Amino acid sequence: xxxxxxxxxxxxxxxxxxxxxxxxxxxxxxxxxxxxxxxxxxxxxxxxxxxxxxxxxxxxxxxxxxxxxxxxxxxxxxxxxxxxxxxxxxxxxxxxxxxxxxxxxxxxxxxxxxxxxxxxxxxxxxxxxxxxxxxxxxxxxxxxxxxxxxxxxxxxxxxxxxxxxxxxxxxxxxxxxxxxxxxxxxxxxxxxxxxxxxxxxxxxxxxxxxxxxxxxxxxxxxxxxxxxxxxxxxxxxxxxxxxxxxxxxxxxxxxxxxxxxxxxxxxxxxxxxxxxxxxxxxxxxxxxxxxxxxxxxxxxxxxxxxx
Numbered sequence: 001x002x003x004x005x006x007x008x009x010x011x012x013x014x015x016x017x018x019x020x021x022x023x024x025x026x027x028x029x030x031x032x033x034x035x036x037x038x039x040x041x042x043x044x045x046x047x048x049x050x051x052x053x054x055x056x057x058x059x060x061x062x063x064x065x066x067x068x069x070x071x072x073x074x075x076x077x078x079x080x081x082x083x084x085x086x087x088x089x090x091x092x093x094x095x096x097x098x099x100x101x102x103x104x105x106x107x108x109x110x111x112x113x114x115x116x117x118x119x120x121x122x123x124x125x126x127x128x129x130x131x132x133x134x135x136x137x138x139x140x141x142x143x144x145x146x147x148x149x150x151x152x153x154x155x156x157x158x159x160x161x162x163x164x165x166x167x168x169x170x171x172x173x174x175x176x177x178x179x180x181x182x183x184x185x186x187x188x189x190x191x192x193x194x195x196x197x198x199x200x201x202x203x204x205x206x207x208x209x210x211x212x213x214x215x216x217x218x219x220x221x222x223x224x225x226x227x228x229x230x231x232x233x234x235x236x237x238x239x240x241x242x243x244x245x246x247x248x249x250x251x252x253x254x255x256x257x258x259x260x261x262x263x264x265x266x267x268x269x270x271x272x273x274x275x276x277x278x279x280x281x282x283x284x285x286x287x288x289x290x291x292x293x294x295x296x297x298x299x300x301x302x303x304x305x306x307x
Contacts, residue, residue, distance in 0.1 A: 002061065002082045002086070003061060003201060003202070003203035003205060003206055004060060004061060004167055004169065004200070004201030004202065004203075004206070004241055004245075005206075005241055005244035005245040006082075007058055007060075007061050007062075007063055007082060007201075008058055008145065008169070008245055009245065010063065010082070010087075010088055011056050011057070011058040011063050011145070011146075012056075012147075013090065014056045014063075014065075014088060014090070014118070015055070015056040015146070015147050017090055017108075017110065017113060017116055017118075018053045018056060018065060018108065018110075018116075018118065019053060019054065019055055019056065019147075020052070020053070020054075020110065020111055020112075021052070021053050021108040021109060021110040021111075021113075021116065022050070022051070022052050022053075022108065022109045022110075023048050023049055023050060023051050023052075023053065023067075023106060023107070023108060024049070024107045024108065024109050024115075025049060025106075025107040026044070026045040026048050026049050026104070026105070026106055026107070027104065027105040027106075027107075028044060028045060028103075028104055029102055029103055029104065029105065030103035030104070030122075030125065032103075032125050033103035033104055033120060033122060033125060033127065033128055033129060034104070034128065034129060034130060035128050036079070036081070036128040036129075036130040036132075036160060037128075037129070037130035037131060037132075038130070038132070041131065041133070042072060042131070044129070044130070044131055047072060047073060047076070047131045048067070048078065048106065048131060050069055050073075051067040051068065051069045051073045052067060052068050052069055053065045053066070053067055053078075053108075054066040054067065054068055054149075054151055054153060055146055055147070055149040055151065055153070056146065056147075057077075057143055057144045057145065057146040057149060058144050058145045058146070059143065059144035059145065059157065059161055059164055059166065059167065059170065059200060059201075060164050060165070060166075060167045060196060060200025060201040061081065061082070061200065061201055061203075062079065062080070062081055062144075062158070062161045062164060062200075063079075063080045063081075063082075063088075064077040064078060064079045064080065064132075064143075064144075064157075064158050064161065065077055065078040065080075066134065066149075066151070066153040066156075067131075075133060075134050075153075075156075076131050076132065076133055076134060077131070077132060077134055077153070077158050078129060078130070078131055079129070079130045079131070079132045079158045079160060079161065080120070080127070080128070080129050081127050081128050082122075082127045083122065083124065083125075083126030083127030083128065084124050084126040084127070085122055085123040085124045085126065085127070086120065086121070086122040086126070086127025086128075087119075087120070087121040087122070088118055088119070088120055088121075089118070089119045089121055090116060090117070090118060091116070091117040091118070091119055092115075092116070092117070093107070093115040093116070093117060095117065099119065099121055101121045101122060101123045102119050102120070102121050103120050103121065103122050103125065104119075104120040104129055105117055105118070105119050105120075106118045106119075106120075130160070132158040132159050132160050132161075133158070133159050134153055134156035134157065134158060134159075135156060135157060135158075135159050135162055136155060136156055137155050137156065137157050137162075138162070139172065139174075140155060141155065141171075141172035142154050142155055142171065142172055143155060143156050143157040144157065144161075144166075144170060145167070145169060145170055145171070163197065164196050164197075164200045165196060165197055165198055165199050165200045166199070166200065167199065167200045167201035167202075167241075168199060168201070168202075168234065168237050168238050168241060169201070169238065169241060169242070169245075175231075175234065178198070178199055178234065179227070179230050179231075179234075181198045181199075181222075182222045182223065182225055182230050183222075183223055183230075184223065185198075185221075185222040185223055186221045186222070186223045187221065187222060188218055188219045188220065188221065188222070189211070189216060189218060189219075189220045189221070189222045189225065189233075190207050190208075190211060190218030190219070190292065190297060191293070192222045193207045193210070193211075193237070194207060194293075201241070202237060202241075204273070204292075204295050204296075204297075205270070205273045206237070206240050206241060206244065208272045208273040208297060208298045208299065209240045209270060209271060209272055209273060210233065210236045210237045210240050211233075211272070211299065211304065212271050212272035212298075212299060212300065212303070212304065213236040213239070213240065213271070214229065214232050214233050214236045215303050215304055216229070216233065216304060217299065217304045217305060217306040217307070218292065218297045218299060218304075219306055220306060220307065224307075243269065244269075247269065272287065272298045272299055272300070273298050274298060275287045275298055276288060276289035276296075276298055280300040280302065280303060282300065282303055283300065283302050283303055285300055285301060285302040285303070287299065287300055288300075288301050
C-alpha cells in the first residue's frame with residue numbers, strides 16, 4: 001500500500017503540471033472510483049469541468065487539489081486516496097487510452113505546459129477520487145505539505161481528511177502532542193505508529209524500519225518509552241521517511257510508481273521489512289516475521305527484545 005513517501009512523490013510530480021491548469025474535460029470510466037464523492041453536492045464531472053486547479057497538497061497518505069472558478073467550486077478540492085494500488089499518472093493528450101485499469105481521466109489546459117491528462121489508474125479499485133468541501137484546520141496552521149501554498153485554502157483541509165493527524169514531515173507537526181499521545185497509551189508502540197489519529201503517513205513498512213533503527217520491539221507499550229527513547233524514535237521515523245522520499249518510495253511491484261510511471265527503489269535499503277530469515281544487518285541474527293493486524297511485523301529477536 002502506498003505510504004507517505006510514495007504519495008509525496010506523486011504530489012511533488014503533479015504540482016508543477018496541475019497548478020494553474022484548467023480542467024477541460026473529465027471521463028469517469030469506473031463509478032466505483034468515486035465512492036467517497038458525495039453526489040448530493042453535485043456530479044463529479046460537472047463540478048470539475050471548467051475548474052481551475054490551485055495547488056497540490058498532502059497530509060499523510062491523502063492528496064488534494066484545491067479548485068476555484070465560481071461559487072460551486074470555490075472552497076472545494078479534488079481529494080485523492082491511492083488505496084492499495086492507485087496511481088495518478090501524467091499523460092500527453094496523444095497517449096494511448098487503452099489502459100484496462102484507468103478509472104478516471106482528467107483533461108487539462110495548462111498556461112505553460114499546454115494540454116495534459118491525469119489518469120487515475122487503480123487495479124483493485126480500493127482508491128478513490130472525490131470533490132469535497134474545505135474546512136478550517138483545527139490548529140489554524142497550514143492544511144498539509146505543499147510547495148509553499150499561501151492562498152486562502154492554505155489553512156484549510158478537506159472535510160473527509162480533517163480527522164487525520166499531521167505527519168512527521170508536516171511543517172506544523174506538533175512534537176509535543178505526539179509525545180503526549182505516546183505517554184498516554186499503554187498499547188503496542190507499532191499500533192500507535194499506525195494510528196492515523198495520532199500520526200499519519202506511517203504504514204507497515206516504515207514502522208518496521210523505524211522500530212528496527214531504534215532497537216524497539218513493536219509490542220513494547222508506548223507509555224513505557226522514556227522521553228529520550230520517544231525522541232529517538234521520532235527522529236528515526238523522520239530519517240526513514242526522508243530517505244525513502246529521496247529514493248522515490250518503496251516498490252515491490254509495478255503498482256507503486258510515480259506520475260511518470262517510474263518505480264521507487266527504497267526496497268534496496270530496507271533493514272527489517274521483508275527480510276524474514278535473513279541476517280540482521282546490525283548483529284547477524286536471523287530476522288523473524290510475526291502476524292500483526294492482518295499483516296506482518298519484521299524484526300530482529302536479539303536487537304529488538306520486548307522489555
